[in-house]
Amino acid sequence: MLDFEKAGGLIPAIAQDADTGAVLMMAWMNREAFEETCRTGRACYFSRSRGKLWRKGEESGNIQEVREIFIDCDADTILLKVRQIGGAACHTGYASCFFRRLEGDDVRIVGERVFDPKEVYKK
């Protein structure tokens, strides 16, 4: 169904807010993460930096309830339509990880900050 091998075991997974249509984030899934996502209905990714499954929201509580899963034409990328609990997908507290817009040679923050990461992650 999905071609995990083509990309060395990991495929890109895009999360889109099912209600607003905002693209929230892009992360990676291995087969195990994909199967857990399908089984539980909660987005589970694979963290390349930590080298293990990343159950989105396990620390912050901001889980993603998966409404629909789409597969692209090449079967090597997936799109999740999710309900983002807490209103923010990004660990920086912004609703979307894509909170910065390119403007000429500058980058400007245009996203909406929903929470203060210091409060949420207690770090």
Place this chain on the structure above:
Amino acid sequence: MLDFEKAGGLIPAIAQDADTGAVLMMAWMNREAFEETCRTGRACYFSRSRGKLWRKGEESGNIQEVREIFIDCDADTILLKVRQIGGAACHTGYASCFFRRLEGDDVRIVGERVFDPKEVYKK
């Protein structure tokens, strides 16, 4: 501004329809493709299979006019908001490459087919 090195020279680029909010496709950009996209205002990707720049629409005419470019929190993924000329991003003729939905163990075509690829690509 973008971390091309982290992912071995290529970063994922998500194209979203600026008007409808539909996620159209995910492809890759190297630095050259990114710079060309910024310079021309038309989406230019890097084709991994062909090993060269892929000026989206160069064969079909279905170019993507770039309205906005967003950079994610890690600076290793970009989101393009585009106007998709011809109404279809996918080489199969569907509006979005994500035209198949997972339904249990089945995959069902739910997307809208805009053109017949045989007519467009003359192959």
